[in-house]
Amino acid sequence: MDYSSLRRQAASMKKSLFDQGYLDEQFCQVEDLQDETSPNFAEEVVTLFFKDSARLISNIEQALEKYPKDFNKWDAYMQQLKGSCSSIGASRMKSECMSFRDYCAQGNAEGCMKSFQKVKREHGVLRQKLEAYFQLLRQVGPSGAATRPAM
Amino acid sequence: MALADATAFPYGLRVLVVDDDPTWLKILEKMLRKCSYEVTTCGLASVALQILRERRNKFDIVISDVNMPDMDGFKLLEHIGLEMDLPVIMMSIDGETSRVMKGVQHGACDYLLKPVRMKELRNIWQHVYRKKMHEVKEIEGNDSCDDLQIFRNGCEGLEERGLFMRADSDTMRKRKDVDKDHADQDSSDGATVKKARVVWSVDLHQKFVNAVNQIGFDKVGPKKILDLMNVPGLTRENVASHLQKYRLYLSRLQKQNEERILGATRQDFSHKGPPDNLNLRNSFQEQPSNGANGFQHTSQKIQAQSNMLDPHLEDTKIVVPLKVSDKNGTPVSDVIDPQNVPSASPLGGVLSFERMPLNQDRKPSETMILECQSWSGNVPPKQFMQYPKHNHERCDLLGDYSCLPKPDLEHPITPGNLYVPPPLVSMSCSMEGDVRDFSDVKRDLLGCMKSLSPALTCTVDSVSAQLSDSVVTSTNNDPKFSSVEGLSSSKECLFDPARNQTTLLNSEEASIICGTDLACLPDDLSGYQLQGIGLNNIDLFQCNDAMMLHGLQNNWYDDPELSSEIMEFPLLDECLFA
Numbered sequence: 001m002d003y004s005s006l007r008r009q010a011a012s013m014k015k016s017l018f019d020q021g022y023l024d025e026q027f028c029q030v031e032d033l034q035d036e037t038s039p040n041f042a043e044e045v046v047t048l049f050f051k052d053s054a055r056l057i058s059n060i061e062q063a064l065e066k067y068p069k070d071f072n073k074w075d076a077y078m079q080q081l082k083g084s085c086s087s088i089g090a091s092r093m094k095s096e097c098m099s100f101r102d103y104c105a106q107g108n109a110e111g112c113m114k115s116f117q118k119v120k121r122e123h124g125v126l127r128q129k130l131e132a133y134f135q136l137l138r139q140v141g142p143s144g145a146a147t148r149p150a151m
Numbered sequence: 152m153a154l155a156d157a158t159a160f161p162y163g164l165r166v167l168v169v170d171d172d173p174t175w176l177k178i179l180e181k182m183l184r185k186c187s188y189e190v191t192t193c194g195l196a197s198v199a200l201q202i203l204r205e206r207r208n209k210f211d212i213v214i215s216d217v218n219m220p221d222m223d224g225f226k227l228l229e230h231i232g233l234e235m236d237l238p239v240i241m242m243s244i245d246g247e248t249s250r251v252m253k254g255v256q257h258g259a260c261d262y263l264l265k266p267v268r269m270k271e272l273r274n275i276w277q278h279v280y281r282k283k284m285h286e287v288k289e290i291e292g293n294d295s296c297d298d299l300q301i302f303r304n305g306c307e308g309l310e311e312r313g314l315f316m317r318a319d320s321d322t323m324r325k326r327k328d329v330d331k332d333h334a335d336q337d338s339s340d341g342a343t344v345k346k347a348r349v350v351w352s353v354d355l356h357q358k359f360v361n362a363v364n365q366i367g368f369d370k371v372g373p374k375k376i377l378d379l380m381n382v383p384g385l386t387r388e389n390v391a392s393h394l395q396k397y398r399l400y401l402s403r404l405q406k407q408n409e410e411r412i413l414g415a416t417r418q419d420f421s422h423k424g425p426p427d428n429l430n431l432r433n434s435f436q437e438q439p440s441n442g443a444n445g446f447q448h449t450s451q452k453i454q455a456q457s458n459m460l461d462p463h464l465e466d467t468k469i470v471v472p473l474k475v476s477d478k479n480g481t482p483v484s485d486v487i488d489p490q491n492v493p494s495a496s497p498l499g500g501v502l503s504f505e506r507m508p509l510n511q512d513r514k515p516s517e518t519m520i521l522e523c524q525s526w527s528g529n530v531p532p533k534q535f536m537q538y539p540k541h542n543h544e545r546c547d548l549l550g551d552y553s554c555l556p557k558p559d560l561e562h563p564i565t566p567g568n569l570y571v572p573p574p575l576v577s578m579s580c581s582m583e584g585d586v587r588d589f590s591d592v593k594r595d596l597l598g599c600m601k602s603l604s605p606a607l608t609c610t611v612d613s614v615s616a617q618l619s620d621s622v623v624t625s626t627n628n629d630p631k632f633s634s635v636e637g638l639s640s641s642k643e644c645l646f647d648p649a650r651n652q653t654t655l656l657n658s659e660e661a662s663i664i665c666g667t668d669l670a671c672l673p674d675d676l677s678g679y680q681l682q683g684i685g686l687n688n689i690d691l692f693q694c695n696d697a698m699m700l701h702g703l704q705n706n707w708y709d710d711p712e713l714s715s716e717i718m719e720f721p722l723l724d725e726c727l728f729a
Contacts, residue, residue, distance in 0.1 A: 026266040033181045033269075041181060049174040079218055080172070083244040086265045087174040 003140055010136040017133070022126050026089030043134045049088045050127050056081045057120060064116060074112060075104040081119070093122040161276030162187040165209060169199040169227065170216040170242075179214065179267065186273045196222035203235050210237060211279045214263075214272075217243035217254065225257045229374065232258040232388055238278040242267055256377045258386040358382065359393060368401070 017023045027042075034041040060077045063070065078100045085094035096119045103111030166188045170176045176192045183190040191210070193199045196219045203210060213231055217224035228239050241254040242263040254262045260278040263271055362379035363371050373391035380390070 029266065029268065030178060033178065033185065035185075038181065045174060045177055048177055052173050076218070079244065080220075083216075083218065083265060084172050084174055086244055087172060087178055089266070 006136060006140045010133060010140055013129075013133050013136065017129055021092050022090070022122075022129060024089040024091040026086060028089070030088055043137070046088055046130050046134065049084060049090070050123075050130075053081060053084050053123060056084060057123060060116060064113065069109050071104045071107055071109075071112075075101050078104065078119075090122075090126055093119060093126060096122050161279070164188045164276050164279060165211045166190050166275070167199060167202065167210045167213045168192045168215075169194075169196055169213065169219070169224075171195065171219045171221075172216065175216070175265065179272070182267070182269050182272050183214075185269065188272075188276075195219065196224065196227040199227060200230055200234075203231065203237070207235065210235075212238045212240065212275060214240045214242065214275070217241050217250065225253060228254070228257045228259055229387060232386070233391075236388075238282045240275060240278065252381070252383065253378070255383060256381075256385060256387065257374070258388055355380075355382065355385075359390070359397070363394075363397065 014023075018027075030045050031042045038044070056077065060074065060081065063073050063077055078097050082094055082097035082101070085091075085097060096115060100112055100115035100119060103109075103115055164186075166183050168176060168179050168183065168190060170179065170192075171194050173194060176194060180190045180192050191202065193202060196215070199213070199215070200222075203213070215224050215227055215231075219227070224241055224243070228241060231237050231239050238260040239258065240261040240263060241259040242265055243250065243254075244265045246262075246264040251262045260282070261275065358380045359376060362376040365379060366372075366375050371394065373387050373394055376394060377385060377387050377390045
C-alpha cells in the first residue's frame with residue numbers, strides 16, 4: 001500500500017465519521033490548528049478528550065448510583081461532558097448528552113440511565129474509530145490530516 | 152498610550168484562559184497562540200484568581216468558561232471586575248439568552264458560544280483596546296466623579312468614534328465604545344452620538360430604585376440589583392457605583408429632618424418666592440428682548456416633549472408669556488450694577504453648576520483643577536451682567552421659579568444666603584428661550600461670543616438643566632434618588648466653570664446643542680452644529696441631558712440640603728462675590 005492509497009483510506013474514514021454523524025465541523029477546526037509546531041495536535045487533543053471524558057463518565061456513573069437522586073448534579077456533570085464533546089466535535093455523543101439532560105429536566109431517572117448507557121456506547125465507538133483513524137494518519141504522515149471531507 | 156502603537160498591538164496580547172475542560176483549554180490555547188497572543192491557561196477559577204492577584208498587570212484580558220466546578224464563572228467575572236478591572240470574555244456551551252444576559256450584566260465584555268472559533272478569538276483585542284481608551288480618558292478626566300468622566304469620554308472620543316457610535320446609538324446606557332480607527336466627525340450627528348458609559352437616565356434610576364426597594368435596603372447588592380433591573384449593557388460596576396451614591400444619599404437623608412413634605416410643599420411654593428424673583432429679574436433683565444418670540448416657541452416644544460412635567464411646571468410656563476412682556480419692557484440699560492451682584496449671587500452659584508456639563512465636554516484635555524482655578528480667579532461678576540445680552544426671556548425664568556419654590560418653604564433662606572435652587576430654575580427657563588433664539592441669532596452670538604461667552608454658556612447650561620429637571624420631577628417618584636445624583640452633578644459643575652472660560656469659543660455651539668437636545672430640535676440647529684462646532688459638543692450634551700441635568704435639577708428641586716452643599720464650594724463663593 002502506498003501513501004496515497006493510505007491517505008485516501010484515511011480521508012474516506014473521516015468522511016464516514018462525518019456522514020454517520022460521529023463528528024462535526026469542530027473536528028476540522030481542531031485539525032486545522034495543526035501546524036509545524038504541533039504536527040500531532042489533533043491527535044493530542046483527541047487523546048486528551050478521551051482521557052478527560054472517561055473521567056467525567058465515571059463521575060456521572062458514580063453520581064447515578066448515589067441516592068437520593070440528584071438530578072441537578074447529574075445535569076451539571078452531563079453539561080460538563082457535553083461541553084467536552086463540543087471541543088472535538090463529537091457530535092453524536094453530544095446529542096446523546098443532550099437527551100440525557102432532557103431526561104434530567106423531566107426527572108426521568110430511567111431515561112437518564114438509558115441515555116447514559118448510550119453516551120457510554122457512543123464514547124466507546126468514537127474512541128475506537130478515532131484511534132483507527134489516527135493510526136492510519138500516523139502511517140501516512142503529517143500531510144494526511146489536511147484533507148477535509150466534503151460537507 | 153501603548154495601544155497607539157499599531158504595529159505592536161494586538162500582538163502579544165496577554166490572555167488568561169480559564170476552563171475546567173482540559174480539551175477546550177488546549178484548543179483555546181492553540182487558537183490564541185495562532186492569533187499571536189501570549190496565552191496562560193488555567194483549569195480552575197480559584198487558581199485563575201490567584202494568578203491574577205499574584206501577577207497583577209500581567210494580563211490584558213481573561214477568557215473564562217461559565218461552568219466550572221470550583222467557582223461559578225459569573226463569580227469569577229465579578230471578582231475580576233472588582234479587583235483587576237480586566238475585560239472578561241465569557242464562554243459556555245449553551246447560549247440561553249438569560250445566561251448570556253447574565254454574563255453581560257455581570258460585566259462580561261463578550262460572550263462566546265462553544266465551539267469557539269478562531270475568527271472570534273482573533274478579534275478579542277478590541278475589548279482590551281476599548282477598555283484602555285476608557286481608562287486613558289478617565290485618568291485625564293480626574294476621578295472625582297463618574298459623571299465627569301463620562302462627559303470627558305464623550306468629548307474626547309468624538310474624533311475617534313464613528314461607526315462605533317452609530318452602532319451603539321440604540322443602547323444609550325451601554326458604555327460608549329470608542330474606536331480611534333473610525334474617526335470621522337462628519338459621520339456623527341447629534342442623534343447618533345451617544346454617551347460614554349452608563350447614563351443614569353430617569354428611567355434607569357427608576358428601575359434602580361425599584362430594584363432596591365424590591366430587594367430591601369438591608370440586602371441590596373449590586374449584583375442583585377443588576378439582575379432585577381435586567382438592563383442589557385448595564386454592568387455590575389455601573390450598578391455598584393450607583394448604589395454607592397445612592398447609599399450616601401440615603402444616609403444623608405436619615406440625618407435630615409422628617410418635616411419634608413414633598414408633593415404638597417412644592418405646589419405651595421410655586422406661588423411664593425417673590426423676593427428671589429426680583430433678584431433674578433434684575434439679573435436677567437439685562438438680557439435683550441430678542442428671544443421673546445423664540446422663547447414661546449421653545450417652551451411649547453419643551454412641554455410637548457416632557458409630557459411628564461409636573462402640573463406646576465406647566466402652570467409656570469403658562470404664566471411665562473405674561474411676564475415676558477414685562478421683562479422685555481424693562482430696558483436693557485437697567486442692567487444690574489456690580490453692586491447688585493451679591494443679590495444675584497444665588498444665580499451665579501446656580502449658573503456655575505449648570506455650566507459644568509457643557510464645559511466638561513468642551514475641554515477634555517485640560518485638567519479639571521486647572522480649569523477651576525482659572526475660572527474662579529478670572530470670572531468677574533460682570534459676567535452675570537453680560538448674560539442678559541443674549542436673548543433670554545425673563546418670563547421663562549419667573550415661571551420656572553414659581554415651580555421651584557419647594558426648597559424655600561422648607562428652608563427659608565435669607566437673601567444673603569445663596570439659595571441655589573430657585574435661580575437654577577429660572578436659568579433653565581431662560582435657556583429654553585435661548586435655544587430657539589440661538590439658531591436664529593447665530594450671528595449675534597458669534598459677534599458677542601468673546602465677551603459674552605461665559606454668560607452664554609451659563610444660559611445654555613441652565614436650559615439643559617431645566618429640561619432635565621422637568622423630566623425628573625415628573626418621572627421621579629423618589630426625591631431621594633434624584634438628590635443623590637444631584638450631588639455628583641454639583642461637583643461636576645464646580646469643575647466646569649473653569650472650562651467655560653477656556654472654551655469660550657465653543658459656547659455658541661454648546662448653546663445650540665443644548666437647544667436641540669431639549670426641544671428635540673430641529674433641523675436648523677442640528678445643521679448648525681454640524682457645520683460649526685463639532686461633534687464633541689453634541690456628544691457632551693447628550694450625556695448631560697441624560698445624566699447630569701436631571702441630577703442637578705433634582706437637587707435644586709428637591710434637596711435644599713444639596714444646594715447648601717453646593718454653596719459650600721469655594722468656587723461659587725468666589726465667583727459670585729468676587
